[in-house]
Amino acid sequence: MTTTQVTLVQIDNYGPWTVTPEPRREMDLQTLQSRLFADIAEFLGHRDGYAFFTRFDNMIAVTNGVDGDAHATLQESIGNRYPVTISLGTAVSDRPVDALEAANRELQHEGSAQDAGRTEVLAGEYLTETAPTDVQIAHFDVVNATGKYTDRLNEFDTFINIEQAYASLMRYLREAHGALSFFVGGDNIIAVCPDLPESAFTEAVDHVGGDVDVELQVGVGRGATAHEAGFAAKHALEDCRHDGTSVEMIGTPAASD
Numbered sequence: 001m002t003t004t005q006v007t008l009v010q011i012d013n014y015g016p017w018t019v020t021p022e023p024r025r026e027m028d029l030q031t032l033q034s035r036l037f038a039d040i041a042e043f044l045g046h047r048d049g050y051a052f053f054t055r056f057d058n059m060i061a062v063t064n065g066v067d068g069d070a071h072a073t074l075q076e077s078i079g080n081r082y083p084v085t086i087s088l089g090t091a092v093s094d095r096p097v098d099a100l101e102a103a104n105r106e107l108q109h110e111g112s113a114q115d116a117g118r119t120e121v122l123a124g125e126y127l128t129e130t131a132p133t134d135v136q137i138a139h140f141d142v143v144n145a146t147g148k149y150t151d152r153l154n155e156f157d158t159f160i161n162i163e164q165a166y167a168s169l170m171r172y173l174r175e176a177h178g179a180l181s182f183f184v185g186g187d188n189i190i191a192v193c194p195d196l197p198e199s200a201f202t203e204a205v206d207h208v209g210g211d212v213d214v215e216l217q218v219g220v221g222r223g224a225t226a227h228e229a230g231f232a233a234k235h236a237l238e239d240c241r242h243d244g245t246s247v248e249m250i251g252t253p254a255a256s257d
């Protein structure tokens with residue numbers, strides 16, 4: 001059984017801000033968004049959480065081991081240093097999508113994302129302790145992306161292939177298992193999963209191969225935090241590369257029995 005703590009990060013009333021008093025320069029918005037993501041990733045990363053940029057105005061984080069006080073500190077620090085503020089909704093569930101739904105509702109209950117009066121919401125529940133196998137993370141990558149795409153196609157056509165694989169995988173894992181998958185750059189996708197057996201990952205790899213003809217491999221890890229699970233997943237992915245297998249799992253309850 002997994003227990004995933006998910007935090008939704010939402011920039012408050014950001015849409016109106018981007019056009020007030022008139023539309024702001026696009027590269028200034030891109031700079032703000034990427035710096036805000038970098039700050040949040042650094043803050044949570046130092047506490048063994050993972051942050052994903054998703055749409056940048058809304059970001060999703062796995063925050064097992066990060067308590068309410070730390071969330072308050074993050075929110076205060078962003079408010080002090082940026083021209084925008086953030087709201088944070090946090091919830092816990094065995095299925096990541098259910099934790100996200102509940103975290104999202106914490107903010108939606110307080111008002112709209114574009115309500116000038118709804119700012120700096122800090123709501124939800126936090127785990128009081130962590131357990132060694134609470135989080136399951138799958139780190140996918142495209143087999144030989146360099147040889148098949150990067151060294152042969154122009155960058156945009158490579159990007160189309162990688163994004164097609166991402167779109168296929170994210171939808172499949174969301175619908176079949178309530179997992180949340182995020183493109184993290186290059187040819188890499190990180191999926192935050194409920195308790196899934198090896199066969200589920202084989203089926204996911206097969207689905208993407210059949211759907212968009214892109215070959216994936218995946219390392220799966222378990223841990224008390226996103227970092228621990230994700231780090232185990234990276235080592236498992238190295239085993240795939242070494243052994244030529246498409247799925248490897250490390251630190252799962254079955255594997256460590």
Ligand SMILES: Nc1nc2c(ncn2[C@@H]2O[C@H](COP(=O)(O)OP(=O)(O)OP(=O)(O)O)[C@@H](O)[C@H]2O)c(=O)[nH]1
Binds near residue numbers: 141143144145147185
């Ligand atoms: N976010 C992230 N990106 C990575 C990681 N490892 C590699 N990448 C990215 O993926 C790109 C391709 O690297 P690889 O996946 O090692 O290359 P490959 O040609 O697919 O080779 P194999 O994975 O061994 O089949 C790199 O240029 C990086 O951008 C990782 O651990 N995390």
